[in-house]
Structure formats: structure tokens, C-alpha cells
Amino acid sequence: MCSPMPAPICLVENVNGSLLVSDSAITYLRGISQPVVVVSIVGLYRTGKSYLMNRLAGKERGFALGSTIESKTKGIWMWCVPHPANPNHTLVLLDTEGLGDIDKGDSKNDAWIFCLAVLLSSTLVYNSRGTIDNQALENLHYVTELAEQIKIKSPASAQAEDEDEEDFQFVRFFPNFIWTVRDFVLDLVIENKGQVSEDEYLDFALQLKKGTGKKISNYNLPRQCIRNYFPTRKCFVFPLPATQDKMTRLESLSENDIWPDFLKVTQHFCDHVFTVSEVKTLKGGQRVTGRMFGHLVQSYVETISSGKVPCLENAVVAMAKIENQASVEEAVKLYQSGMEQVKILFPVGLSKIYDEHQKLTNMATAEFTKHSFKDEQGEYLKKLTEEIEKHFAELLVQNMEKSEIKCQKLLSDLYLEISEHLQQGEYAKPGGYKLYSKHKESIINKYHSQPDKGVSAEDVLGKFLNEKRxxxxxxxxxxxxxxxxxxxxxxxxxxxxxxxxxCKAENKRIQELEKMMTAAKQHSEELLQQFMKKFEEENLQQKQELDKAVEKKMHDEKELLQKGFEEQAQSLNREVQQLKKQSEEVSSSNYMDYAKYAVDVGKDLLALYLQYKVGIQMSGLKLPI
Structure with a gap:
């Protein structure tokens, strides 16, 4: 985790209607390896959004509050703080530019700010003032435009019939929805129902009208969108915080100056957000880290700036490429760092270097598997394997060369004794060969007694003796x-x-290579197990995503039937059946393909071992298979 963020920073700048990602914000996010819980707040300007975000940050000040009719927040501002309920997560708070700013006068720009908040959040807070009436819902017309502004599938993979049905899938990927109503002065009483809860008040406000016609359709549309798109709905109504003269300087007020009822609701709101808000996930259930979140922001803003419609599938594919490549690089670094400790000891025996290679390969592969996702063709796993094997092959050569140098020097030093006898002519006398053989045997024994000669010991000795023939x-x-x-x-x-x-040298080499091949086979089997586990985890994430959507749709279907909206209920039932079918397909899909893929990768590993081992030469001879 990087150093704490002392104050909010701009994440997305809004300059003359153009959205730009702040480089400093992305740099900060790259340092966050923890999963992120992302809470965004949207709403009309001058409704007190920033105050709630400061409370979520546990601070009295931070996000700018304005006391005039001018909107203080431009673009999207971000504050990353430790999650108060989960120390292993980072809470990312996004305060968005006020919608409907009279100085800006650009509804399209507002729509993209709203769209980004939806795309980036795991919890979306909509902040309004007064009551939830038809005017308040009309002010939330941005939600009705989401189907045009967000696509789930890329044009390449989407079918023609998908376009009309795609929006019912939004509930799988959209954030939880919280409506906060500020300065609420009415009683929570509904005719024929009496006193109701805040959530019941929201549900009442989102009730559909029966009938047909444009007027009823326009009335129902924003209500249907909120019901259909968001997996959960929650409401908080806030009383006035203080007297009118103090409300303009809410940021500078102490808690003693703020009315207790307002503080009580604020605390309930914060507790709910901390408890219910989940880690931000991508399509398919992949949990997002701070680094990934930064890539996600860049991907969506670049797409919007280019005039295209953000696509969840494309975002996942782009994210997977970036993260998988980064996972390869980090796994290779882990391997290389560990092997550097072995390199210091060169020369070492083949078993020593290979045992370390195998251990670190397993660690690197496990690290890669932990952080990679959607590597469906094994492209990045193969890159990792090739990089590791290439480095290992280089180390084998370096170890062999170090061994050769050490052994040659050792024999050269030992042979000085024979050289002196040669110069003195002691071997030229009768019986000189027996003396020479005795001295040579002594040198060989001394040579064998020297430790840590490395892989080339026997080859160098054989070559040396052959040269002396x-x-x-x-x-x-x-x-x-x-x-x-x-x-x-x-x-x-x-x-x-x-x-x-x-022969002894060759037999020893064959034994060592057989050991290496056995270990390679074991690694292949371990790799298969890792992938099966990864497959099951990704499958479970997708199934949970779908089952959650099914549960939400079935609840809404039951509610519509109870209130007599049979046509809408039938439409929801069709959506439920499609989601259930998708869930069943996820449970069984690609299992055999995935298993075959992992086995094929294992075979590739064995082939790579052979390729590199056979390609390394020792004393002019290729290693035997």
C-alpha cells in the first residue's frame, strides 16, 4: 500500500467539456495492490454531495464544499483512504461534478460524468434535496440514457438480437444504488399505509403506473431503469443539519453546531456504506485492485473522448492484456531475483541449479496465476514459461562456463608438479612411465577431492587427459x-x-536429465491443478454474479405480480430464464477445453525443457535426451 492520501486529488478533469485523466492520480493508483471498494456520489450541483464524502473519509474537511450557487467540484475528484471495516481493502471515494450546473450548460457532458460514476463504482450514491417526487426522478433522467451510453458486449461478439435485450444484463455489473434525500422536512407517512421506512418510501416513489401511452411511458421509464439496472436499492432521508444561517458553512461547523438527528442519519449512512459496499469487480467477477482501477479509468475516459460508447467486455479484454503482461513481468522478476542467489554460488551441480529453478518456477507460476485473468488461450502463460526457460538456459551456460574455468585452473595448478618433473627429465629414465602414471593418478585423486567443481568437472578432466595422451x-x-x-x-x-x-560423465548427465524430466512432469501436473483451481474460481465468480442478478429479478417479478403488473412481470420472467440459462452454461462450459489447455501447456513445458537442454553443449557434445 502506498502512503496515505492526505487530501482528495483530481481523477478526471473536465476542461471545456473534454474529459482528461490526471496522470498524478493514475500514478498513485498504481501503488495500490489491494482490492478497492469504490463509492461515487452524483447529483445536482449545490446539494451537499461533498459533505457526505468527507464523512465517509472520516474527515471534517477534504472534498470542497461551496457556500454559493457556484459548483465547486469540477470533473471527478478522488480520495483513497484505508477501509474502516476491512484493513485489507482500500476505500476509493469519488466526488463528481454537480449535474445541471448553469455555468456549464452541457447536458451531454453531465451524462458522461454520470455514466463514468456508474461504470467505476461498486456503490453509487444519488444525492438530491427535498423529496423524491416526479421532478426529482425527472432530474435523474441520466439513468434512462445508460442503455445508449454503455454496452456490455463488443460489436464483434454481440449478435443482432442481443441489442434489445442487453440492458437487462446491467444488473449483473452495475453498482448498488443509494438515494440520499437532503433537507427532508416531511413525515414518512403514506396514505393507507401509515408510517413507513425510508426504503419503503423509495419503493413507493418508484412504483409504476398502469396503462399505456407516452405520458405513462415517460413516467415509468426512469422508475423501471432504477428498478432493473441496480442490484440493490437503499434510501436515507436527512433532516436539516442546522439553522438556515449555518447551513451555508456546514464544512466549518463543529458537531455541537449540527443537529443530532442529522448526525445520527449521517452515521447510519456511513455504517451502511462501509458494511454493504463490495469490492469493485469487472465483467466475469474479477476483483479490481488500485492499479487495475487506474487502467479502468483510462480505458473508459479514452473511449468516451474518442466519441465511442464504453463497452464492459472491451474494458475487461484491455484490462486483461495490461494486467497479464504485468503479471508476466512480475513473475519473471521473482524468478530472476531468486536465481541471482544461486548465481552467486556458481559453479554448482546441475541438481542444485535445477532444484532452485523448479522451486522458483513454481513460485513464479503461482504468482502469475494469482494475478492474471482471462488468459483463455494461454498466451501470457506461454510468455512466462518462455522467459523463464530462456533465462534458465542462459544460467546453465554461465554455470557451465564458470565450472570449466574453475576446473581448468585447478588442473593447471595441479599439473605444475608433473611439468617440473618433465623439465628435470625424470620421466625420460627407465621406469619413467610408471612414475609418470603414479603422479598423474595423484593429480586425478586430488582433483576429485576438490569440492564445488560444478557440472563440467568430468568433461574438463576427460578433455585434459585426452590432450595429455x-x-x-x-x-x-x-x-x-x-x-x-x-x-x-x-x-x-x-x-x-x-x-x-x-561413460561415467555421460551416465551422470543422463541421470540428472532424467531427474529434470521427472520434475518437469511433476510441474506440468501442478500447473494443471493450479489452472483447474483458477478455472473453478473464475467460474464461481461468474455464477455468483448471475445468481445475484437472478435473485434480484425474481424479487422484482414477484413484486410486480403482487401489484398487478402482469405484462412487466412476464418480461422479467423471460429475463430470469435467460440469466438462469447463462448460469447453467457457465457451470459446465469450457471445463474440458480448459483442462485440455492446461495439459497442452504442460506438454509445451516439457518440449521447452528438451529444447533448451538439448541445445546446450558441454565439451562439444549435446546433452543426451
């Missing part, structure tokens, strides 16, 4: 003490010793 043969042939037959026996013993040394 001419020298040994000359000493053998000039030794007058030996008969011709004895010389032939000694020659055969020399060839046999070299061959035996070579």
Missing part, C-alpha cells in the same frame, strides 16, 4: 624398462580409463 604415449614409448607387450597393455589401459571416464 601424446605426452603420456611419448613417455611410454621411450621407457626402455617396458617390453613391447607391456607397452601395448599400458596403451589399452589408458584408452580404457578415458572411455570409462567418458
Amino acid at each position: 601424446t605426452e603420456a604415449d611419448m613417455i611410454l614409448q621411450t621407457d626402455t624398462k617396458l617390453t613391447v607387450q607391456e607397452k601395448k597393455i599400458e596403451e589399452e589401459k589408458e584408452r580404457s580409463a578415458l572411455l570409462d571416464l567418458k
Whole structure:
């Protein structure tokens, strides 16, 4: 988690009707690795939105409050604070520019501010003043435009018949909805019902009218949209906070100057937001971190600025590319950092370097799997595997070279004793070959007794002895003490010793490679298990998303039937059936494909191991398979 944000900063600037993302805000969000709970507030200008956001931040001051008719908040301002109820989450508060600002006079710009608040939030607070009447709902006409301003599927994947039905899916992805009514001075009493709760008051205000015609349709439309689009609805009515003369300076008032009833409702509002607001998720249920949220803001604002309609599916695809590439880079860094600790010890045996490689590969893959999502074709997993194997191959070569250098120096130092005897002519005397062989055997024993020679020890020794064969043969042939037959026996013993040394080196290498292949197979199986777990988690997220939408639609369907809206209830029932069908398809879809994909990736891993191991040469010989 990055350092605390002492005050709000601008997230999206609104400059002459153009929306621009603040670089400093995105930089700050990149430092937040925790999941984010995003609460946005929207509403007409000068309705006291900023005061509520400051209370959610646990501060008396922060978001700008205005005491004149001029709107103080321009664009969207952000305040990231520790979540008061969950220390593992970050609470992101978004205070939006007041809608209907007379100085701005741009309803299209207002609509995009509202649209962004919906797209970015896990909880959306709509703040109004007075009562929830028809005028208040007409002021919320932006909600009726969401179907035109937001698309779920990209044009490439959407079918023609989807367009008319797509908006019923919004409930899966839209935030929870809270309506806060400020300066409420009426009694919560409804004719024929008596005293009602705040939520019942909201439901009463959202009741549909029976009948047909344009007037009734216009009356019902915003009410239907609020009912259909948002998964939950909640209402808070706030009494006047203080006397009229003090209300203009609410920010500077102490709690003693604010009426207790207002403070009580404010506390209930904050407690509800902290308890009910969930982590921001993408289409498919992917939980959003601060870094991901920054990418999401950029994606939506760039789309809007280009004149296109934001698409949830496209946003997920773009996010997946960015996050998966970042996950690859971070996983590779984790692997490389761990292998640097082994590199310090070079030269080491093949088992040592491979054991560390295997352990760190598992760690890197687990780290990648934890943060990646929607890598459906395995593109980024393969990138990770290739990067790791490429680095591992380079390390193998470096380890081999270090081993060669160390072993060559060791033999060179040990051989100084024989060189001195050669210069003194001690091997040119009768019986010189026996003395030479004794000294050579001593050097070999001393060489073998030296620890940490690395993977090239036997190869370098074999090559060294092979290079000295001419020298040994000359000493053998000039030794007058030996008969011709004895010389032939000694020659055969020399060839046999070299061959035996070579065979031992090859057998050891084969054993080590077999161990590596066994470990690679085990890694493939572990990879399959990781992917099955990842698949099940993503499936569960999608199913929960759909089941939640089904539950909401079924509740609304039952309510409409009870109130005699049979036609609307039938329409909702059709939506419920489609959502249930989608839920069933998610439960069974792609399981075999996903399993096959993971197995194929495992095969690719084995192929890559072979490719790199066979491609590395030791002493001019390719490693045997």
C-alpha cells in the first residue's frame, strides 16, 4: 500500500467539456495492490454531495464544499483512504461534478460524468434535496440514457438480437444504488399505509403506473431503469443539519453546531456504506485492485473522448492484456531475483541449479496465476514459461562456463608438479612411465577431492587427459624398462580409463536429465491443478454474479405480480430464464477445453525443457535426451 492520501486529488478533469485523466492520480493508483471498494456520489450541483464524502473519509474537511450557487467540484475528484471495516481493502471515494450546473450548460457532458460514476463504482450514491417526487426522478433522467451510453458486449461478439435485450444484463455489473434525500422536512407517512421506512418510501416513489401511452411511458421509464439496472436499492432521508444561517458553512461547523438527528442519519449512512459496499469487480467477477482501477479509468475516459460508447467486455479484454503482461513481468522478476542467489554460488551441480529453478518456477507460476485473468488461450502463460526457460538456459551456460574455468585452473595448478618433473627429465629414465602414471593418478585423486567443481568437472578432466595422451604415449614409448607387450597393455589401459571416464560423465548427465524430466512432469501436473483451481474460481465468480442478478429479478417479478403488473412481470420472467440459462452454461462450459489447455501447456513445458537442454553443449557434445 502506498502512503496515505492526505487530501482528495483530481481523477478526471473536465476542461471545456473534454474529459482528461490526471496522470498524478493514475500514478498513485498504481501503488495500490489491494482490492478497492469504490463509492461515487452524483447529483445536482449545490446539494451537499461533498459533505457526505468527507464523512465517509472520516474527515471534517477534504472534498470542497461551496457556500454559493457556484459548483465547486469540477470533473471527478478522488480520495483513497484505508477501509474502516476491512484493513485489507482500500476505500476509493469519488466526488463528481454537480449535474445541471448553469455555468456549464452541457447536458451531454453531465451524462458522461454520470455514466463514468456508474461504470467505476461498486456503490453509487444519488444525492438530491427535498423529496423524491416526479421532478426529482425527472432530474435523474441520466439513468434512462445508460442503455445508449454503455454496452456490455463488443460489436464483434454481440449478435443482432442481443441489442434489445442487453440492458437487462446491467444488473449483473452495475453498482448498488443509494438515494440520499437532503433537507427532508416531511413525515414518512403514506396514505393507507401509515408510517413507513425510508426504503419503503423509495419503493413507493418508484412504483409504476398502469396503462399505456407516452405520458405513462415517460413516467415509468426512469422508475423501471432504477428498478432493473441496480442490484440493490437503499434510501436515507436527512433532516436539516442546522439553522438556515449555518447551513451555508456546514464544512466549518463543529458537531455541537449540527443537529443530532442529522448526525445520527449521517452515521447510519456511513455504517451502511462501509458494511454493504463490495469490492469493485469487472465483467466475469474479477476483483479490481488500485492499479487495475487506474487502467479502468483510462480505458473508459479514452473511449468516451474518442466519441465511442464504453463497452464492459472491451474494458475487461484491455484490462486483461495490461494486467497479464504485468503479471508476466512480475513473475519473471521473482524468478530472476531468486536465481541471482544461486548465481552467486556458481559453479554448482546441475541438481542444485535445477532444484532452485523448479522451486522458483513454481513460485513464479503461482504468482502469475494469482494475478492474471482471462488468459483463455494461454498466451501470457506461454510468455512466462518462455522467459523463464530462456533465462534458465542462459544460467546453465554461465554455470557451465564458470565450472570449466574453475576446473581448468585447478588442473593447471595441479599439473605444475608433473611439468617440473618433465623439465628435470625424470620421466625420460627407465621406469619413467610408471612414475609418470603414479603422479598423474595423484593429480586425478586430488582433483576429485576438490569440492564445488560444478557440472563440467568430468568433461574438463576427460578433455585434459585426452590432450595429455601424446605426452603420456611419448613417455611410454621411450621407457626402455617396458617390453613391447607391456607397452601395448599400458596403451589399452589408458584408452580404457578415458572411455570409462567418458561413460561415467555421460551416465551422470543422463541421470540428472532424467531427474529434470521427472520434475518437469511433476510441474506440468501442478500447473494443471493450479489452472483447474483458477478455472473453478473464475467460474464461481461468474455464477455468483448471475445468481445475484437472478435473485434480484425474481424479487422484482414477484413484486410486480403482487401489484398487478402482469405484462412487466412476464418480461422479467423471460429475463430470469435467460440469466438462469447463462448460469447453467457457465457451470459446465469450457471445463474440458480448459483442462485440455492446461495439459497442452504442460506438454509445451516439457518440449521447452528438451529444447533448451538439448541445445546446450558441454565439451562439444549435446546433452543426451
